[in-house]
Amino acid sequence: MTAWLASTVSAVVLTMSPVSATETESACGEDLGAHAAGTPNAAASPLMTVLPGIAVRHRHWPSLAEGSRPHWASSVVLWQGRQAVVLDPGATHCSGLELQRAINHLAGQPLQVDLLINSHAHAEQVLANHAWRAPVAALAGTQAAMQQHCADCLAALTQDLGEAALRGTRIKLPEQVLQHGQRLQAGGRLWQVLEMPMAHTQSDLLLWSADDGVLLAGGLMDGHRLVLAQGRVVGWLQALAHMEALQPRWLIGQHLVAGPGQVQAAIDQQRQALCELVRRSWQGLERWQTEAEVLAQLPSQGGAADPLLARFNLGRAWREMEVLWLGQEPMPQACAG
Numbered sequence: 504m505t506a507w508l509a510s511t512v513s514a515v516v517l518t519m520s521p522v523s524a525t526e527t528e529s530a531c532g533e534d535l536g537a538h539a540a541g542t543p544n545a546a547a548s549p550l551m552t553v554l555p556g557i558a559v560r561h562r563h564w565p566s567l568a569e570g571s572r573p574h575w576a577s578s579v580v581l582w583q584g585r586q587a588v589v590l591d592p593g594a595t596h597c598s599g600l601e602l603q604r605a606i607n608h609l610a611g612q613p614l615q616v617d618l619l620i621n622s623h624a625h626a627e628q629v630l631a632n633h634a635w636r637a638p639v640a641a642l643a644g645t646q647a648a649m650q651q652h653c654a655d656c657l658a659a660l661t662q663d664l665g666e667a668a669l670r671g672t673r674i675k676l677p678e679q680v681l682q683h684g685q686r687l688q689a690g691g692r693l694w695q696v697l698e699m700p701m702a703h704t705q706s707d708l709l710l711w712s713a714d715d716g717v718l719l720a721g722g723l724m725d726g727h728r729l730v731l732a733q734g735r736v737v738g739w740l741q742a743l744a745h746m747e748a749l750q751p752r753w754l755i756g757q758h759l760v761a762g763p764g765q766v767q768a769a770i771d772q773q774r775q776a777l778c779e780l781v782r783r784s785w786q787g788l789e790r791w792q793t794e795a796e797v798l799a800q801l802p803s804q805g806g807a808a809d810p811l812l813a814r815f816n817l818g819r820a821w822r823e824m825e826v827l828w829l830g831q832e833p834m835p836q837a838c839a840g
């Protein structure tokens with residue numbers, strides 16, 4: 504079971520046992536080599552500077568299960584002088600340490616990370632928190648979801664990636680709660696915190712720098728795949744409309760960096776992926792088909808993991824559309840026409 508599926512199951516009691524960074528540092532060096540083996544230029548991706556003071560690491564962690572797709576996450580480093588803030592530090596303790604080393608190379612001198620921010624409560628974004636001494640901040644909804652599900656997510660990710668990859672990984676929950684509309688300084692820019700409820704997950708965070716037109720989109724923009732996890736397709740469409748209205752010049756999401764002239768196409772692509780689910784569901788409902796019948800008509804694409812994800816997404820969208828359709832409400836406007 505993948506981490507995003509595991510996070511939908513019931514909560515278990517959360518246990519935390521502290522471990523120091525130095526305990527696992529040497530073992531992580533070997534682990535990173537093992538990660539990169541077999542796939543050229545694979546897991547140990549470097550930091551890429553997008554704009555002055557903004558660097559991105561697109562990282563993936565290969566699954567041990569045959570035919571399963573890797574887990575993906577993008578970390579964003581906001582830095583200026585000797586200080587930095589990290590949005591979504593990654594999935595494992597070792598990859599957190601790897602990111603620390605990469606951050607120190609950014610400025611040619613050690614940088615102090617003052618704060619970690621978790622954009623949403625998925626294992627791939629948050630389980631590296633513990634590799635850092637810095638405090639962690641998140642929206643209240645993300646904090647609550649992590650309290651409820653992180654233990655399940657860690658267990659599922661350990662099963663999927665193997666014990667070695669998760670060596671030293673412990674749950675570290677956000678201590679600081681961010682509010683919608685709050686402003687914070689990071690990397691020489693002023694950022695506004697925006698909450699998009701019930702979209703990709705229960706609570707997704709955006710960071711918006713109006714001065715430079717930079718939008719950090721967390722899980723709401725994904726260059727690889729769409730996962731309608733704990734959120735709602737209608738909420739996600741609304742979030743995209745909010746993002747569009749900001750008219751960003753730069754948009755940074757999961758494995759996605761869209762620069763000037765590319766942002767609208769990226770938003771349109773994400774919307775189309777959601778609307779595909781909406782239209783399939785709606786057409787099935789118009790034909791009085793059941794959820795099972797709609798799912799059975801889904802074309803199989805890609806590797807073995809894709810049909811599972813495609814069925815998961817469509818099943819969630821179908822149930823949401825069924826409520827609208829039975830209530831004689833129109834299909835979501837963003838997908839009409």
Ligand SMILES: [Zn+2]
Pocket residue numbers: 623625703722730732
């Ligand atoms: Zn996610």
